[in-house]
Each structure stands twice: as C-alpha cells, then as structure tokens.
Amino acid sequence: MSELMARAGALDAADELAGARKQFVLDTVSDHAADAAGVYLDGNSLGALPANVPAHVEDVVRRQWGELRIRSWDESGWWTAPERIGDRIAPLVGAAPGQIVVGDSTSVNVFKAVVAAVRMAESAGTGRDEILVDATTFPTDGYIAESAARMTGRTLRPVTPAEVPGALSDRTAAVLLNHVDYRTGRLHDLPSLTAAVHAAGALAVWDLCHSAGALPVGLDEHGVDLAVGCTYKYLNGGPGSPAYLYVRRDLQDRFDSPLPGWNSHTEPFGMRPAYEPASGAPRGRVGTPDILSMLALEAALEVWDGVSIDAVRAKSLALTDFFLECVGAYVGEGRVESLTPVAHAERGSQVALRCEGAGEVMKRLIERGVVGDFRHPDVLRFGFTPLYVGFADAERAARVLGEVLTGEVLSGEAPC
Amino acid sequence: MSELMARAGALDAADELAGARKQFVLDTVSDHAADAAGVYLDGNSLGALPANVPAHVEDVVRRQWGELRIRSWDESGWWTAPERIGDRIAPLVGAAPGQIVVGDSTSVNVFKAVVAAVRMAESAGTGRDEILVDATTFPTDGYIAESAARMTGRTLRPVTPAEVPGALSDRTAAVLLNHVDYRTGRLHDLPSLTAAVHAAGALAVWDLCHSAGALPVGLDEHGVDLAVGCTYKYLNGGPGSPAYLYVRRDLQDRFDSPLPGWNSHTEPFGMRPAYEPASGAPRGRVGTPDILSMLALEAALEVWDGVSIDAVRAKSLALTDFFLECVGAYVGEGRVESLTPVAHAERGSQVALRCEGAGEVMKRLIERGVVGDFRHPDVLRFGFTPLYVGFADAERAARVLGEVLTGEVLSGEAPC
Known part of the structure; x- marks a missing residue:
C-alpha cells in the first residue's frame, strides 16, 4: 500500500463526517459493472440519492396523492x-x-x-x-x-x-x-x-x-x-x-x-x-x-440534521487539498493544470483540471468508475461532496487519472 | 332501486370507456373511512393516481437517480x-x-x-x-x-x-x-x-x-x-x-x-x-x-393510449347531462342553481351549482364520500373525468347532495 493510500485510510478513520455516507445510496450494483465500486465525484452536478428518499416519495405518490388526493393540499402539508x-x-x-x-x-x-x-x-x-x-x-x-x-x-x-x-x-x-x-x-x-x-x-x-x-x-x-x-x-x-x-x-x-x-x-x-x-x-x-x-x-x-456546515467546509478543503496532492504524485508533470485556486479562501468544493483531450479522458475515467464531468473545451471537473466522499475516494480518483493519462491499467482492475 | 339508479347501471354497462377506470387507483381504503367508497368529482382540480405511476416513479428514483445518477440525463432520456x-x-x-x-x-x-x-x-x-x-x-x-x-x-x-x-x-x-x-x-x-x-x-x-x-x-x-x-x-x-x-x-x-x-x-x-x-x-x-x-x-x-378524445367528450356530456337530471330529481326546487350552461357547445366537463352555505354543504358532502370542491363565495364544483367517473357515481353524488340539503341520511349509510 502506498503512503498516500495509508494517509487516506487514516484521514477517513479520523473523519467526523464519515458516518454520513451511510445515509446515501452508493456502491450500488448497476448494469454498468464498473460503476459498482465507483467514486462519484459529480455531486456538484447531481447529488447522490439519500437513502430515505425512495420510501418518502412512495408515500407521497401512493398515499398522499393516491388515497388522500385533493385533501393532501391541507392534510399532507402540500x-x-x-x-x-x-x-x-x-x-x-x-x-x-x-x-x-x-x-x-x-x-x-x-x-x-x-x-x-x-x-x-x-x-x-x-x-x-x-x-x-x-x-x-x-x-x-x-x-x-x-x-x-x-x-x-x-x-x-x-x-x-x-x-x-x-x-x-x-x-x-x-x-x-x-x-x-x-x-x-x-x-x-x-x-x-x-x-x-x-x-x-x-x-x-x-x-x-x-x-x-x-x-x-x-x-x-x-x-x-x-x-x-x-x-x-x-x-x-x-x-x-x-x-x-x-x-x-x-x-x-x-x-x-x-x-x-x-x-x-x-x-x-x-x-x-x-x-x-x-x-x-x-x-x-x-x-x-x-x-x-x-x-x-x-x-x-x-x-x-445535526451536521455542522463548518465541519463540511473543513472536510471539503481537506479533500480537495488531498486530491490535488495525489494528482501531483500520480499524474505526470505538465499533463494537467489546476484551474482551482490553491488558497482556501478562494476555493469552492470542486477541483477543475485543464487537460488535453479532456472529453476522451473523462470517458475513460467513467469507464474505470471515477465519475466526474467534462466541461467544454478542455476541463475535467471533480466535485467533492463531504457528506459522502472520503479520502480513499480522492486517492483512487487521482490514481486512476494518472493511469488513464499514461495508458496504464492498475493490476487486478479490469478496464471496464 | 330507483329509476335513476337503474338508468345509471345501464349507462355504465354500455360505456365504452368504463374499462379505463381500472387503470386508476380508486376505491382505496384510507384512514378516512367515508372516502373508501367515495365518489371523486375533483379530478378537475387534481386527477386521480394512474395505477402505473408508483412503480415508474420508484424506478426513476431508485435506479435512474440512485444508480445511474448523472448518466441518466442521457441514458434515461431525462x-x-x-x-x-x-x-x-x-x-x-x-x-x-x-x-x-x-x-x-x-x-x-x-x-x-x-x-x-x-x-x-x-x-x-x-x-x-x-x-x-x-x-x-x-x-x-x-x-x-x-x-x-x-x-x-x-x-x-x-x-x-x-x-x-x-x-x-x-x-x-x-x-x-x-x-x-x-x-x-x-x-x-x-x-x-x-x-x-x-x-x-x-x-x-x-x-x-x-x-x-x-x-x-x-x-x-x-x-x-x-x-x-x-x-x-x-x-x-x-x-x-x-x-x-x-x-x-x-x-x-x-x-x-x-x-x-x-x-x-x-x-x-x-x-x-x-x-x-x-x-x-x-x-x-x-x-x-x-x-x-x-x-x-x-x-x-x-x-x-388508444383512447379517443371524442369518446371522452361524448361521455363527459352524457355524465354532466345525467348529473344535472339527477340533481333536478333529488334536490328540492330552488335549493341550487346551475351556473353551467345547458347547451353542450357551451359546457366543459364540470358542473357548478350555486348554493346557499356552499362551504358547509361541501364539507358535509366530503364527509359522505362525495368529493367536489367549494369556490368562494357560494359555488359547489363537481368535475367529471370520463376516464374514471361513471354514471352511478353521478347518480350517487346527486342523491347525497339532495340528502345533505334536506338533512336526511340515507338508511344504511353512517353520516361519518
């Protein structure tokens, strides 16, 4: 295990927000096998599904609409x-x-x-x-x-x-x-x-x-x-x-x-x-x-409920710091350029990397289970949602990016 | 059985759209018992739940959002x-x-x-x-x-x-x-x-x-x-x-x-x-x-699918005609006044009755399972949705209205 992988493990173990991840539907088995153990870094475009939502929506549809119908405008607080x-x-x-x-x-x-x-x-x-x-x-x-x-x-x-x-x-x-x-x-x-x-x-x-x-x-x-x-x-x-x-x-x-x-x-x-x-x-x-x-x-x-937005911010910055560090370690010099400010006061919760052939690179990342998105003409975007993204995710995403950019494939991982 | 009830039965038996009703969630048992065998005449405000919707929404939530996430914008046709x-x-x-x-x-x-x-x-x-x-x-x-x-x-x-x-x-x-x-x-x-x-x-x-x-x-x-x-x-x-x-x-x-x-x-x-x-x-x-x-x-x-809007229109007019006829038979002279034109060319798919104390009357109708709505200051609205409202519903609604307006209660039916 690399030093960065070990660091990621330690950071995740110490993460006070780590428990929030279980409130989301992640690690699902879909027909797209590579996604099953994926890293979802597109929550800045579409957030993952909170686990309590399906049952609630079912109640809204079946009982509130289907049974109470018009009465729900009052009775269900619509x-x-x-x-x-x-x-x-x-x-x-x-x-x-x-x-x-x-x-x-x-x-x-x-x-x-x-x-x-x-x-x-x-x-x-x-x-x-x-x-x-x-x-x-x-x-x-x-x-x-x-x-x-x-x-x-x-x-x-x-x-x-x-x-x-x-x-x-x-x-x-x-x-x-x-x-x-x-x-x-x-x-x-x-x-x-x-x-x-x-x-x-x-x-x-x-x-x-x-x-x-x-x-x-x-x-x-x-x-x-x-x-x-x-x-x-x-x-x-x-x-x-x-x-x-x-x-x-x-x-x-x-x-x-x-x-x-x-x-x-x-x-x-x-x-x-x-x-x-x-x-x-x-x-x-x-x-x-x-x-x-x-x-x-x-x-x-x-x-x-019970989540401090300051804790979210602290984790967000730690995640993007760590991701940028991993990108520095795994990605060859000059292959990507970060558009995201280094200064914490100027950084949101995403990392944007300018990269030649970004559209094709993002396709390959997604095939490898690392889901970010591509913004025309040459930007890879990676969103870090502190409630369900961890440090091991950040390390893995950077590592797969490095592999995609050098054409290598990690041993033991099928390329989709 | 009254002549109008018999006529309603015959009209329902001959109704080419009668089969559409089974595509909706109706006759549900809710916590509001009177609603269980209700007549829903408020589809002109909120249509009833089509029976195929809950499973489809569940798929949208659990699989399209929960598993495919961002990919659904393309892959699920969002x-x-x-x-x-x-x-x-x-x-x-x-x-x-x-x-x-x-x-x-x-x-x-x-x-x-x-x-x-x-x-x-x-x-x-x-x-x-x-x-x-x-x-x-x-x-x-x-x-x-x-x-x-x-x-x-x-x-x-x-x-x-x-x-x-x-x-x-x-x-x-x-x-x-x-x-x-x-x-x-x-x-x-x-x-x-x-x-x-x-x-x-x-x-x-x-x-x-x-x-x-x-x-x-x-x-x-x-x-x-x-x-x-x-x-x-x-x-x-x-x-x-x-x-x-x-x-x-x-x-x-x-x-x-x-x-x-x-x-x-x-x-x-x-x-x-x-x-x-x-x-x-x-x-x-x-x-x-x-x-x-x-x-x-x-x-x-x-x-x-497969429904003719001309057939819907024909049934709608037959329903509102029949409802007005039943109101004429069951409701005492001068108790309500129809605001809805008699001429078919001037009639939509609802009947509006001006009625003294309309707000209170609608409350009592709803307690008896006949769901229409009240429009300020003195209007009872009854919407007729031909896909799931039948002639027996129209007859029953008019009959219950007559009872509510005379303060009578139909034998065998609890007034909620």
Missing part, C-alpha cells in the same frame, strides 16, 4: 411546502427563517431576483440604469439577466467578479454574482463584494448553486439582498429539484415580482381579480408547486 | 423529456408533434406566451399597445398578464370572452383567453374567438387547464397561436406536475422568450456567453426540468 422547505434550507446558507421560498428553476428565480432588485433600486428614487453581471457566471444567469435588463429598460454590463468594485457607480442598480465559478471552482468573496455593492448604493444578488451545502454562505451576516440557488447539487434534492429564492427580511415588502402568480397572492383562494401580494417569503411563489420533486427534496434535506 | 412528453400531450389537444414543450408552472408559461405574443405582434410592425385578457379567467392569468403588459409597455384590458369581438381593434396585440371558465364550467368558442382575434391582426393565447383531456381542443385545426395548460387536472400528472407551452410551428422562429434560460439555447452544453435560441419547441424551455414530476406525468399519460 400547500405550505415552499416556505417550510425554505426554512429547512435557511440554516445551511446562514439565513433566519421566513426568508427563503422553494419553487421554480434557478433561471426563473434569477429573473425574479434581478427584476425585483432593479425595482428596489428604482424605488429608492435614483436613476440607476445599469445591471452588472458576473461575466464568468454559469451562462443561464447571463441570459436571464439580459432579459431582465431588456424588460426593465436597463443596460447589462458583464464584468468579472474582480472587476466589480471598479465597475460600480451611481448608475448601478443591481449586481448578479455567482458565489463559486462553475467551471474553475473559484470561490468569490461574498462579504467584501456585497459590501462594495452596498457602498455604491446598489443591490447584490448571489447565485449559490455551487456553494450551498458545501461551505458557509452567511446570507444574513453579510447583508446579501437577494439570492437564488438550485437544490440538486450539494443539497441532493434529485434531478431538477426545485430551486429557491432568498429575499432579505427588510426588503420583502419591496419585493415586486415580475411573476406575480396566484400562489403569491395574500389570499390565493379568494380568487380575486386584483393582485395583492402576500407578505414575507410566500411573495416569491408563482404557480402551483411541483409536489413530487419538492417533497423528495424535503426528505433529502434530512441528511443535514 | 434531457429530452420536455419535448418527448410534449409530443405525448399533443394529440390530446389537436397538435402535430414538435410544438409543445413541458416544464414550469402554468403561470410561468402564461408569462412566456403573452410576452412572446406581444413581441410577435410588435415585430409585425404595427403600434399595437393593448392586451385583452379574459376578465372571468382563473386569477393567475390576469395577474401574470398584467405583469406582461407592464414589462412590455402595453395596457391590459380585461373583458369577458363575449365582449372580445367588440373590443378587438388595430390596437390589440394579443388576447389571453381561458377555454373553460374554472368557476362556472362554461366552454368558450375557441374557433370563432380565435378567428376574430386573427381578423383583427392580433395573436390568440389560450389557457387549456380546464379543457385538455376533457374535450377536443383542435389547436392546429383552429390556428391557435400560443397555448398553455396544466397537467394535473384531466391529464392526471400528479400534484403540481409541470405545465406545457404550445407555440404554433410557423411562429416558432419568432418566439422571443422573456425567460431565455440555458435549456433553450441552441447548444446548451456549449456554455456560451451569448444567447442563441434553439429551433422548435425547445425554445420554450427555461431551466433544468424537474425530472421526478415530469416522468411521473409521462407515465400518467399512458392511460390515454
């Missing part, structure tokens, strides 16, 4: 699920209750948040005609921000997060930023950027897709105005599970939604012709919530 | 589900393939459709500054249309469907109408209203929530421009299952979405900073589809 589940996400992103509502996709929530932020800036009485958007952001945020700008008569200006402080002015209405760069895994400085945005009199909207559940966010502490995020990555809500919207409590009365659906009415069943928005988080709702996906998410969030 | 399921809905609303995409809520789709319609009218080069909206519509359509008007600089003008022909002018950009009035069950004349809208040079957007799956719609035949609908009523997709958007084929290239999320990009995984819309139905997509709800819907749609 109607209040968006706020209730929002309150369950809240502590994971440093928010007090009553400020997060779950529903719709991230893209739809970006639209709500950016338009609402522009309107809040407008209601302050200034002539703020510019929206800044993270030029390195996941593309949908840029597309949607462009639409929000067009529909509110603002100009959209893409800048890198580093350029934001210099780009802010009294023309800035709102700034949309990603907490972690989806491609490189770079963590942006939410506290100082938010403070800079506020100093310029603008509103800060943060996309937490790649940070929530992986590291502390501190929405309330840092005075973030609005935030959105998905729930199918580090929150393990399932494929396409609903996203969420955070509106800081003291801004909620000024949240003027571009999507004022009946679910956000102060009296939804009054069926009134005139719209009158609800107070609080429900003002961010739109249409009927998709209950199956939403209640699967609610069950999935139970894995966080 | 990515293409929105268009594939759209094509499955298409024949039910008279649409050729390639024009319907599933996703988001009805409210969000109303926003896409109305904004896109206004932009299409604008691109025609005229100064059309007015949107007409059905003043009797389900409230969310009006709220969302108001936002669409505000964000496109148009004026929203609520009119009843009957007033539409007189309200149309060269100022009209788009008209948003409901096919069936959610409260009264009145069916509006889609062919002639669409023709009138077109004669005025405007675009017609139809909301099919209360008609799709209950009667022929004929979107293509009647040249409807855009349409939206939910899937949890007569389509039985489950609570909050995703809605759909229809864009007529020859308008798709001009569909300019206010919600241009990455899923609607011509190359979603190119991760390009500039938005370039996809061709065809996928242009109506926004964010990541909610797979659990969406694939439950896909399984639910299997009950339509």
Whole structure:
C-alpha cells in the first residue's frame, strides 16, 4: 500500500463526517459493472440519492396523492411546502427563517431576483440604469439577466467578479454574482463584494448553486439582498429539484415580482381579480408547486440534521487539498493544470483540471468508475461532496487519472 | 332501486370507456373511512393516481437517480423529456408533434406566451399597445398578464370572452383567453374567438387547464397561436406536475422568450456567453426540468393510449347531462342553481351549482364520500373525468347532495 493510500485510510478513520455516507445510496450494483465500486465525484452536478428518499416519495405518490388526493393540499402539508422547505434550507446558507421560498428553476428565480432588485433600486428614487453581471457566471444567469435588463429598460454590463468594485457607480442598480465559478471552482468573496455593492448604493444578488451545502454562505451576516440557488447539487434534492429564492427580511415588502402568480397572492383562494401580494417569503411563489420533486427534496434535506456546515467546509478543503496532492504524485508533470485556486479562501468544493483531450479522458475515467464531468473545451471537473466522499475516494480518483493519462491499467482492475 | 339508479347501471354497462377506470387507483381504503367508497368529482382540480405511476416513479428514483445518477440525463432520456412528453400531450389537444414543450408552472408559461405574443405582434410592425385578457379567467392569468403588459409597455384590458369581438381593434396585440371558465364550467368558442382575434391582426393565447383531456381542443385545426395548460387536472400528472407551452410551428422562429434560460439555447452544453435560441419547441424551455414530476406525468399519460378524445367528450356530456337530471330529481326546487350552461357547445366537463352555505354543504358532502370542491363565495364544483367517473357515481353524488340539503341520511349509510 502506498503512503498516500495509508494517509487516506487514516484521514477517513479520523473523519467526523464519515458516518454520513451511510445515509446515501452508493456502491450500488448497476448494469454498468464498473460503476459498482465507483467514486462519484459529480455531486456538484447531481447529488447522490439519500437513502430515505425512495420510501418518502412512495408515500407521497401512493398515499398522499393516491388515497388522500385533493385533501393532501391541507392534510399532507402540500400547500405550505415552499416556505417550510425554505426554512429547512435557511440554516445551511446562514439565513433566519421566513426568508427563503422553494419553487421554480434557478433561471426563473434569477429573473425574479434581478427584476425585483432593479425595482428596489428604482424605488429608492435614483436613476440607476445599469445591471452588472458576473461575466464568468454559469451562462443561464447571463441570459436571464439580459432579459431582465431588456424588460426593465436597463443596460447589462458583464464584468468579472474582480472587476466589480471598479465597475460600480451611481448608475448601478443591481449586481448578479455567482458565489463559486462553475467551471474553475473559484470561490468569490461574498462579504467584501456585497459590501462594495452596498457602498455604491446598489443591490447584490448571489447565485449559490455551487456553494450551498458545501461551505458557509452567511446570507444574513453579510447583508446579501437577494439570492437564488438550485437544490440538486450539494443539497441532493434529485434531478431538477426545485430551486429557491432568498429575499432579505427588510426588503420583502419591496419585493415586486415580475411573476406575480396566484400562489403569491395574500389570499390565493379568494380568487380575486386584483393582485395583492402576500407578505414575507410566500411573495416569491408563482404557480402551483411541483409536489413530487419538492417533497423528495424535503426528505433529502434530512441528511443535514445535526451536521455542522463548518465541519463540511473543513472536510471539503481537506479533500480537495488531498486530491490535488495525489494528482501531483500520480499524474505526470505538465499533463494537467489546476484551474482551482490553491488558497482556501478562494476555493469552492470542486477541483477543475485543464487537460488535453479532456472529453476522451473523462470517458475513460467513467469507464474505470471515477465519475466526474467534462466541461467544454478542455476541463475535467471533480466535485467533492463531504457528506459522502472520503479520502480513499480522492486517492483512487487521482490514481486512476494518472493511469488513464499514461495508458496504464492498475493490476487486478479490469478496464471496464 | 330507483329509476335513476337503474338508468345509471345501464349507462355504465354500455360505456365504452368504463374499462379505463381500472387503470386508476380508486376505491382505496384510507384512514378516512367515508372516502373508501367515495365518489371523486375533483379530478378537475387534481386527477386521480394512474395505477402505473408508483412503480415508474420508484424506478426513476431508485435506479435512474440512485444508480445511474448523472448518466441518466442521457441514458434515461431525462434531457429530452420536455419535448418527448410534449409530443405525448399533443394529440390530446389537436397538435402535430414538435410544438409543445413541458416544464414550469402554468403561470410561468402564461408569462412566456403573452410576452412572446406581444413581441410577435410588435415585430409585425404595427403600434399595437393593448392586451385583452379574459376578465372571468382563473386569477393567475390576469395577474401574470398584467405583469406582461407592464414589462412590455402595453395596457391590459380585461373583458369577458363575449365582449372580445367588440373590443378587438388595430390596437390589440394579443388576447389571453381561458377555454373553460374554472368557476362556472362554461366552454368558450375557441374557433370563432380565435378567428376574430386573427381578423383583427392580433395573436390568440389560450389557457387549456380546464379543457385538455376533457374535450377536443383542435389547436392546429383552429390556428391557435400560443397555448398553455396544466397537467394535473384531466391529464392526471400528479400534484403540481409541470405545465406545457404550445407555440404554433410557423411562429416558432419568432418566439422571443422573456425567460431565455440555458435549456433553450441552441447548444446548451456549449456554455456560451451569448444567447442563441434553439429551433422548435425547445425554445420554450427555461431551466433544468424537474425530472421526478415530469416522468411521473409521462407515465400518467399512458392511460390515454388508444383512447379517443371524442369518446371522452361524448361521455363527459352524457355524465354532466345525467348529473344535472339527477340533481333536478333529488334536490328540492330552488335549493341550487346551475351556473353551467345547458347547451353542450357551451359546457366543459364540470358542473357548478350555486348554493346557499356552499362551504358547509361541501364539507358535509366530503364527509359522505362525495368529493367536489367549494369556490368562494357560494359555488359547489363537481368535475367529471370520463376516464374514471361513471354514471352511478353521478347518480350517487346527486342523491347525497339532495340528502345533505334536506338533512336526511340515507338508511344504511353512517353520516361519518
């Protein structure tokens, strides 16, 4: 056994979060044999299945829908699920209750948040005609921000997060930023950027897709105005599970939604012709919530009971440190280049390696049971989800990567 | 046995759709005993559970998500589900393939459709500054249309469907109408209203929530421009299952979405900073589809295999005719007033009865196992879903209503 393998074993033995792995369905035997003993490093794209979810979904389908039917809107708590589940996400992103509502996709929530932020800036009485958007952001945020700008008569200006402080002015209405760069895994400085945005009199909207559940966010502490995020990555809500919207409590009365659906009415069943928005988080709702996906998410969030997000962050950094060390040891000089910052303060919970022929390399990794993903044109992404990824997984992934890149195959392991 | 009970038995025996009922989970024993032998007349709010759905959802959760994980986006057909399921809905609303995409809520789709319609009218080069909206519509359509008007600089003008022909002018950009009035069950004349809208040079957007799956719609035949609908009523997709958007084929290239999320990009995984819309139905997509709800819907749609929507319509009208006849026989003169048109051409698939103390009456009906719903302030709604409601159900519902209104209790039946 190599020194790195021995170190991995010791690190796993000392890991206070190691017990969380048993709450997930992993190590399953599928028709794709190589996956059976695989290393799943794509939880930053789709989180693994929490073990309690299947039985819960079955109850939702068979009993709540199949037997109680329409009564479940009240009796099974369907109607209040968006706020209730929002309150369950809240502590994971440093928010007090009553400020997060779950529903719709991230893209739809970006639209709500950016338009609402522009309107809040407008209601302050200034002539703020510019929206800044993270030029390195996941593309949908840029597309949607462009639409929000067009529909509110603002100009959209893409800048890198580093350029934001210099780009802010009294023309800035709102700034949309990603907490972690989806491609490189770079963590942006939410506290100082938010403070800079506020100093310029603008509103800060943060996309937490790649940070929530992986590291502390501190929405309330840092005075973030609005935030959105998905729930199918580090929150393990399932494929396409609903996203969420955070509106800081003291801004909620000024949240003027571009999507004022009946679910956000102060009296939804009054069926009134005139719209009158609800107070609080429900003002961010739109249409009927998709209950199956939403209640699967609610069950999935139970894995966080008793888990400290600081412990998650500590393990995440230790995992990515160790993985980078193993890559250094196993992968020949110059074969890959890490795009992920070395400094902990600038690192999310993934490692991105630039690699020639990355698409083909990732295919071979997956054949060998190491599941990451490929991002065009030349990036290998490896996501580290501290609740179910261990140090032996990190060592093995780096080792298999080294083998794939040298064309070797580990003895005793069939190449798929 | 009364004459009406005998007639109900004969009608059920001759019903060519009677066999469809066994494809649904009904007559379940729940903790609410009275429901066990109940009559479910609320399928116009939440359709009953198709019997094949639970096993399919379990496979989606346990195998597709739990074992295949990220690979399911390709291998389990997750990515293409929105268009594939759209094509499955298409024949039910008279649409050729390639024009319907599933996703988001009805409210969000109303926003896409109305904004896109206004932009299409604008691109025609005229100064059309007015949107007409059905003043009797389900409230969310009006709220969302108001936002669409505000964000496109148009004026929203609520009119009843009957007033539409007189309200149309060269100022009209788009008209948003409901096919069936959610409260009264009145069916509006889609062919002639669409023709009138077109004669005025405007675009017609139809909301099919209360008609799709209950009667022929004929979107293509009647040249409807855009349409939206939910899937949890007569389509039985489950609570909050995703809605759909229809864009007529020859308008798709001009569909300019206010919600241009990455899923609607011509190359979603190119991760390009500039938005370039996809061709065809996928242009109506926004964010990541909610797979659990969406694939439950896909399984639910299997009950339509081999079912003629004309046969559904014929049975629906026979059911509502028979129910009204039974109400006439069992309910004392003047106790209820039907808001649902007598003429078949003006009737959807529900019966709405105005009734003093309707809220309390509905409570007592539900206690007796007859599940309809109450709409503020004084309406009892009874939805007739021809795939699983029979004539004996209609007779029993009317009989129990008569008993509840006279305070009598049928011998042999405990009043819960």
